[in-house]
Amino acid sequence: MRSRSLLAVVMVGLLAWSDADAVQAAADREKLLKDPGVSGTFAVFKVDGDWWKLDKAARGAAAAEVKAIFQKHADSVTADTYLLRGLSEKADFFVRLHSMEMLNNQNFLVDLMGTTLGKYLQNTNTFNGLTKMANYVPAFPDDLKEAMKTAPDPGPKFYVVVVPIRKDAEWWITAQDGRGMMMKEHADATVTYLKTVKRKLYHSSGLDDLDFITYFETAKLDDFNNLVLGLQRVKENRHNKQFGDPTLLGTIHSLDEILEIFSR
């Protein structure tokens, strides 16, 4: 059955934006970043060479258009922005979107790609996933469960790393118990780094050519390198058919900062 009403959602106009909305949005943002059942989309973009041939004023006006799109969708979509330029040949920046329905992420991105800047963006990768309840943790020993509650150290985490993962058939055919034992070993290897590396997991099977999107923030790249070395040393690593490819290494920047760089 065809849904003609989807378009209505796409065409919703720019909402009035009040302080009360802002408070609500902040609450929603917390919820979207924590809850299961949230749809996450990572949209990765390279800026076309022709963009830089536009004059500075035109690029500045284009930046304002982009900000309006972020505001228009702010009540349904939480958007974070990251700079890849310089640290990855694959793209210049990416946005991470969270909403209660994947459709909202699509509407946001259709609008973004419809702006003047959007017409100069090459969409080099898009990863889609869902947040879900932890699968293996409930069966972990209590001390590990406790250790895993360690909060990240306060203070800014400059760096972001996104690692898409696809498991092999043997992984999935292994019974839950067997996978759980391997995931316990995996979790043990992460405990040392819980304070300096913040993590988030998205489930992608069927929604993308991936099983998981793993997202990390850190201020200490050597800790992150050691964490990954630890994860490579456990048996679960045998079942990673894809780990990265692409690994996205970048830095966390506000939309204003990203747009400033593209408006210079």
Place this chain on the structure above:
Amino acid sequence: MRSRSLLAVVMVGLLAWSDADAVQAAADREKLLKDPGVSGTFAVFKVDGDWWKLDKAARGAAAAEVKAIFQKHADSVTADTYLLRGLSEKADFFVRLHSMEMLNNQNFLVDLMGTTLGKYLQNTNTFNGLTKMANYVPAFPDDLKEAMKTAPDPGPKFYVVVVPIRKDAEWWITAQDGRGMMMKEHADATVTYLKTVKRKLYHSSGLDDLDFITYFETAKLDDFNNLVLGLQRVKENRHNKQFGDPTLLGTIHSLDEILEIFSR
């Protein structure tokens, strides 16, 4: 032997379109979507950056041309349209065509690619397949056969997912019985999701670098994610040399809606 008459088919003019034709077309559509022996073509397109530099009026006129092509072929080709933009870096939209002869699908697409919009379309993927009678179901136990007749819940299914599949040599060399046992396990894993995930299967061996095109509609992406996780856990999954790559995740939209987005 060369067939000079093929071109005559390609050049058939725009047919008069009456209410009686519409009734007939609707009946044909039902038949094409249900019967074995139907040729299906999935043609996936990315809109070229230069398209957006055309003025709005030119883009509107181009949209009208596209609608005329859909009407011209309506008596022989059933066409459904889907928006990928925003959820896939691989393309902006795709059309799914059904007809009684693959040649009709080609004629439709040659005409579509010959329109003003068509000249700005990059054809990023085309999947061809045939619908056939169920191969393994006749040998399934009666209770499974019964369960598989479960009708999908009414109500719109917003999302579409297309997953092309290629099996390994061992799969095909396994005797029918052995494959049947693995497919029973596969079918068992789908029963829970028959209400929320609608499916359709196309056979592609020799017509494409694929063995199957699997097509899904759902309003619940978490159900679809769980369905795929279930399918990954059965032994038949060991024989999927390719599963996705590309997985196409998008939303179901009418041609008018798609054209509206490209005419903004």
Place this chain on the structure above:
Amino acid sequence: MRSRSLLAVVMVGLLAWSDADAVQAAADREKLLKDPGVSGTFAVFKVDGDWWKLDKAARGAAAAEVKAIFQKHADSVTADTYLLRGLSEKADFFVRLHSMEMLNNQNFLVDLMGTTLGKYLQNTNTFNGLTKMANYVPAFPDDLKEAMKTAPDPGPKFYVVVVPIRKDAEWWITAQDGRGMMMKEHADATVTYLKTVKRKLYHSSGLDDLDFITYFETAKLDDFNNLVLGLQRVKENRHNKQFGDPTLLGTIHSLDEILEIFSR
């Protein structure tokens, strides 16, 4: 040693074309399509987007240039043309050339690519191969040999499929006898389809990144699909390191028909 005389061949002018030549050419064509020792080249092309921006008159004149090239080489090269557009994202059309010396195929294509249309063609694939005497058939049982002489049904075969194949090292290291037994099983699987699927084989080891180019014509895609399913079920299939990738599915069209489509 450098051969400066090759260029002389390249520069041979447009020959006068008489009825006697035509009769001779027809005989040569039969010979080239049947004999061993013939060099076959499949040159696959995508028409550049800029082509369509030329006006209709310019495109018509360009078509005439192409026809002249086909005539110029008609006494040494047999050329067949096929439309892929609409059924393959990989290209728009391909030509299949036969001649007694691969060099003639190259000269034809250098001339074709030097025309106005040629300058808008992207050469997406080229497959080179030689026709040879049957390798395994002489050792087949007499009834299979007899069955394999079944002539294709008369009547047009609309569709063409080209499947490039590369075998694994184990195939080649297996002794002739062992390969012969597997090829007998392969041949058995084809007997049912000899009437509706016409086949031709080219040997490519060392001349291309392939071992074989397999070429098929049919009016019944479901028969072709079943034939390939049959071939996938024999043990020889274990040794196909590459089967397709790309599979080219298209329709048989005369040069005039192809040029008409590109001149619209």
Place this chain on the structure above:
Amino acid sequence: MRSRSLLAVVMVGLLAWSDADAVQAAADREKLLKDPGVSGTFAVFKVDGDWWKLDKAARGAAAAEVKAIFQKHADSVTADTYLLRGLSEKADFFVRLHSMEMLNNQNFLVDLMGTTLGKYLQNTNTFNGLTKMANYVPAFPDDLKEAMKTAPDPGPKFYVVVVPIRKDAEWWITAQDGRGMMMKEHADATVTYLKTVKRKLYHSSGLDDLDFITYFETAKLDDFNNLVLGLQRVKENRHNKQFGDPTLLGTIHSLDEILEIFSR
């Protein structure tokens, strides 16, 4: 937590450059090239065809802009430059950056890519890694440890080779002892070439789709070829899932030399 202060670093102006700074920079350079805990980025670029259509004066002015960027970052980033053009189809040149924080490398490259030349650069590869203390050497026998201290012969090393490496899961799952034994065999194979081949190692797990970036300088390509042959003959080579792909072979050139070539 978002770090708005990052941008401040990006926007730091061109520093005054004095002799004292130069002395300090030289000292820092030594430190950055020797110490563990240093962030290395290899940014590989191809010059766009349109660049060459600029007139000579414009290209000369653009070169000056690039030199200013190198100077601006000279107190935090050590930059070496290499010419690939002619010896690699993959790119024209690359820069190797060292700094105490990966962020500095990104800021350098964002600035470089923001210059007039930068807008004509295609960033074909970027490798990121960290220098670390030797992992296996401490457990090596004393004579091997001693041999490994052999200093490279003085005199210019014209050639540079960069080989990115990714190990398989079995490598990492092997215990430290087992890996150490294989690395001893690896180290033994290098001793003969320590005088003519200079090496440096970067650790990339998690920061890139690599485990190691290996960097070599030599004046004798036949020695380097023999070194690699030796390394291919030890068991550790079984665990190289990726070795090269791309291997970058080029020559060592100062920034002035590289810019001179691009300004001709």
Place this chain on the structure above:
Amino acid sequence: MRSRSLLAVVMVGLLAWSDADAVQAAADREKLLKDPGVSGTFAVFKVDGDWWKLDKAARGAAAAEVKAIFQKHADSVTADTYLLRGLSEKADFFVRLHSMEMLNNQNFLVDLMGTTLGKYLQNTNTFNGLTKMANYVPAFPDDLKEAMKTAPDPGPKFYVVVVPIRKDAEWWITAQDGRGMMMKEHADATVTYLKTVKRKLYHSSGLDDLDFITYFETAKLDDFNNLVLGLQRVKENRHNKQFGDPTLLGTIHSLDEILEIFSR
């Protein structure tokens, strides 16, 4: 240590060219084509579509520039030219360079790519290798050694084939004796074709993502096809991780002939 003097080599002007130089060059050419310790570079190019839009006079002038580059480097670099256009979708032509130092090959190519034609060339592949003394032949039985001295038949060899090869880890880890036995079997398979297929071998480990570049000239493609079939049937073939990909099939042409084709 940075070598500023390299640039001086690059900037050497066009040398005066006398008969004595020509005699010397011919001698050097023989030496470069026969001796071990020679650096070989295969640079493969596709001509950009825009090239053909230049007028004939401009293209003729550009051809003269290219000839001057070949002359300028003639005393240090031996250059052979080959036409791929028509027989390979991958490129239009390639040059094979030999010199006593890889740096000379780079200087030649930097100059070539700096010409007007060079700015329209896409460098699709570059293979680098060294000639070395035969590795396995000294241990072969005398009759095989004798047979391998068979000189190629005189007369032009129209065709060129270049096949890059990469061996697997097991090949290299196998002891010299074991490899020698497999190479004897390999050499036995070549004896029949020594008269009609001329061969040359380059060693690339560490200098490229290859172990060997194998180069062949022949007038008989069926003999070459049979030679490769023979090589595929020996056990050493199990260790070819890459054989071709790309295989380059073309024809031998002088620079003048190649330039004539690109100037039409």
